[in-house]
Amino acid sequence: MTDLRIFTEPQQGASYDQLLAVARATEDLGFDAFFRSDHYLAMGGDGLPGPTDAWTTLAGLARETSRIKLGTLVSSVTYRHPGILAIQVAQVDQMSGGRAELGLGAGWFQREHEAYGIPFPEKRFGLLEEQLAVITGLWSTPEGETFDFDGEHYRLVDSPALPKPVQSPVPVLVGGNGPRRTPALAARFASEYNAAFPEIEDIPKRFAAVRSACEEIGRRPDDLRYSAALVLCVGKDEAEFRRRAEAIGREPDELREHGVAGTVDEAVATLNGMVAAGADRVYLQVLDLADLDHMELVAREVAPQLDR
Template sequence: MTDVDLRVFIEPQQGATYDDQLRVAQATEALGFDAFFRSDHYLAMGVDGRPGPTDSWLTLAALGRETSTIRLGTLVTSATFRHPGALAIAVAQADQMSGGRVELGLGAGWFEAEHAAYGIPFPSVGERFDRLEESFEIITGLWETPSGRTFDYLGDHYRIANSPALPKPAQSPRPPIIVGGLGKQRTPALAARFADEFNTVFMPVHAAAEQIGRVRAACARAGRRPGTMTFSSALVLCCGRTDAELARRAEAIGRDLGEMREVGAAGTPDEVVEKIEAYREIGARRIYLQVLDLTDLDHLDLVAKEVVPKLIR
C-alpha cells in the first residue's frame, strides 16, 4: 500500500454542471483514489463560467448518494457564505447521506468579487477571521453536544440560544475538519485548535515545509501533539507520457507547463511521482491533485495506472 493518499480536487465554478462533476467523482472512485473534493466558489476566474456555479454542499450531498467509498469534501468552504448554524446542519445532513464520508474544509474567504456578484457581505480580513473562529466554535459545539442536551453560544458576531444541536453527523464525534492557507499566525493557531488536517495550497516545497513548521509549533504551544495533525498539499495536475500530451493538457487548461512544474504535479508520470515524494518528505501524507479539465478522464486513468503504483512502499 501507499502511505500517501491521492485525492482529486476540482474547480467547478470555472464551468461545470452537476453531471460533469458526477462523472469525475465516479471515475475518482472507480480508479481507486481516496477522495473527491471541490472548491466552494460562486464566480469563475478568468473565464465566463457558463453554465454557472453549483452549490458545493448541494453537490456533495447528491454525490454521497451516487458514490459509495470515496471521501467527499470542500477545499475550502468560505465561512462568509453561510451562517455557522446552517452550515452545521447542511454538512451533518451530507454526512448522513453519504454514510459518514464527508470532510469540512473551512476558511475565512478571500474573493471579494464573488461576494459582490451575489450580495454576500465581505467584511475586513480581521473580522472574517473573527467570524471564522466563531464558526469553528459553533459548528464543533453543535456537533459534539450530547444527544438530548442543548447548545448555547455568545460571541461577538453570532449568538446561539437553546439549540437542540441537531442533526448529528454520521461520524462521531464529528466529520474531520480541514484548515489551510498562507497565514503565518492566526491560520496555524486556528488549525491547532480545530483542525484534523492542515493543507498547504499551491506552495512550492520549501514554502510548504515552512508553513507545516508553523503549524507544528502552534500545536506545541496549544499543548497538542503535532503528530495528531494530518498534513496535506494541493498541487495542480498536468501529467503526460510525451511532450505532445503534456503540451495538449497544459493548453487545455490555459496554464504554463514550466510554472506548473515549479508549483504543481506536472510532467511525466515519473516527474509527478518525484514531486509527490518531495512533499511526502516534508510531512505531507495526503495530496490533492487539482484537475482542471473535467472532460479528460484519461488524465485520471494515467495517474491511477502509472503514478500510484510507483508510490507504493
Template sequence: MVDMELRIFTEPQQGASYDTLLAVAKATEDLGFDAFFRSDHYLAMGDADGLPGPTDAWITLAGLARETKRIRLGTLVTAATFRLPGPLAIQVAQVDQMSGGRVELGLGTGWFADEHTAYGIPYPDDKFARFEEQLAIVTGLWGTPQGETFSFDGKHFQLADSPALPKPVQQPVPVLIGGLGATRTPRLAAEYATEFNIPFASVEDSAQQFDRVRAAAKERGRGDDLVYSNALVACVGANDAEVARRAAVIGRAVDELKANGLAGSPAEVVEKIGRYREIGASRVYLQILDLADLDHLALIAEQVLPQV
C-alpha cells in the same frame, strides 16, 4: 514511510454542470483515488466564462453522497462568509448521514470579493474573527451530547439553547484548515483542525508552514495527530507532447506548471510528490482543471497512484 493518499480536487466555478462533476466523482471512485473534493465558489475566475453557471458545493456533495459508495467527499474550502454557522453545521451533518459518514469540511475565511458582490453576499471586513467563531460553533454543535443544548455568545454570532441537531455519523467530522498565515492560522489549526492543508505552495514554503503548525499543536498539548497535505495543479502526460497538450487546454505553460505544480511524466510527478512526503505531507489534492479529460485521471491512477 507511509503511503501518500491522492485526492481529486475540482474547480467547478470555472465551468461544470452537476453531471460533469458526477462523471469525475465516479471516475475518482472507480480508479482508486481516495476522495473527491470541490471548491466553494460562485463566480468564475480569469478568462473562463463559467458556463453553464455555478453549482453549490453542499448541494453537489449531497447528490454525490447518494451516487458514490467509497470515496470521501469534501470542500477545499467552504467560505465562512457564505453560510451562517448553525445552518452550515446542519448541512454538513446531513450530507454526512447521506454518505454514511464520508464527509470532510474544509473551512476558510472567504476571500473573493467579486463573487460576493455578484450574488448579494455580505463581505465583512473582519472575516477572520467571524471564521474563528464559525469553527467554534460548528464543532461545538456537533460535539454537544444528544439531549443537551449548545449556547454561544460571540461578537458576531449568538446561539441560545440550540438542540444541536442533527448529529453527523462521524464523531468528529474531519475539519480541514489551510493557508500560509504565520500566526493565527496555525493557532486555529492546532485548536480545531483534523487536517492542515497548504494550497499551491513550494516544498520549502510548505515545510516552513508545517513547522509552524506543529509548534502550535505542541504548544496546545496535542499529540502528532494532525494530517498535513498539499493541493497542487496536476498536468501529467505519457510523453512531452501529451503534457504540452494538456497544459495548453488549461491555458498554462509547461515550465510554469513544472515549477509550481505536479506536471510532466508520471516519473517526474512521483518524484515531486516524494519531496512533499519528505516534509511530512501524507495527502496531495490533485487540482484537475480540465474536467472533460477523464483519460488524465486514468493515466494518473495507472502510473502515479501505485508508486506513491
C-alpha cells in the same frame, strides 16, 4: 500511507452531471476523495453553464458514490451561518454513510460576493474562529443536551445541536498561508491542515508552524493530518503533457515549477518529495474535467510508484 485526492474548480464551468462523472472516476480509479471548491463566480472565462452550490453537489454525490470521501477546499465563512452549515454537513455525512469532510476558510474573492449580493466584511478571521467553535461545538454536544454560544459575531441559545453526523467528529480542514493565526486555528479545531498551492520548498516550513502551534497548546502534532493542494498536469510523454497544459491555459515551465506536472517520472518525483516533507495526502487540482484519461494515467502510472 499518502492519500491522493481529486480536487475540482466547478465555478470555472461545470454541470452537476460533469462533476458526477469525475466523482465516479475518482472512486473507480482508487483515489481517496473527491473535493471541490466553494465558489460562485468564474475566475476568468464565461463560467458556462454557471456555478453549482458546493454542499448541494456533495449531497447529490453522497447518494451516487459509495467509498470516496467528499468535501470542500474550502467553504467560505461568508456564505452560510455556522448553525446552518453544521446542519448541512451533518446531513451530507448521514447521506454518505459517514464520508463528509469540511474545509472552512475566511474567504477572499470579493467579486463573487458583489455578483451575488453576499456581504463581504473587511475583517473575516474572527468569523472563521467563531464558526469553527460553533460548528465543532454543535457536533460534539451530547444528544439530549443543548449548546450555547455568545460571541462577537454569532449567538446561539439552547440549541438542540441536531442533527448529529455519523462521524464523531466530522474531519475539519483548516488551511491558509498565515504564519501564526492559521496554524493556531488548525491546532485548536482541525483534524487536518492544508497548504493550498504553496511553493513546494515552503511546505516543510508550513507544516512545522502547525506542529509548533499544537505543542504550544499541549496537543500532539501527529493528531493532525498534513496536506497540500497543487495543480495537476501529467502526460505519458512530453507531447501529451504540453497538450494538457495548453488545454488548461498554463505554461509548461510554470506548471513544472508550481505543480504536480510533466512526465510520469517527474510527477512521481514531485509527489515523493512532498511525502518526504511530511505530507499525508495531496489534493490534485484537476482543471480539465472532461479529460478523464488524465486521471486514469495518474492512477495507473503515478500512484503505484509513490513512497508510502
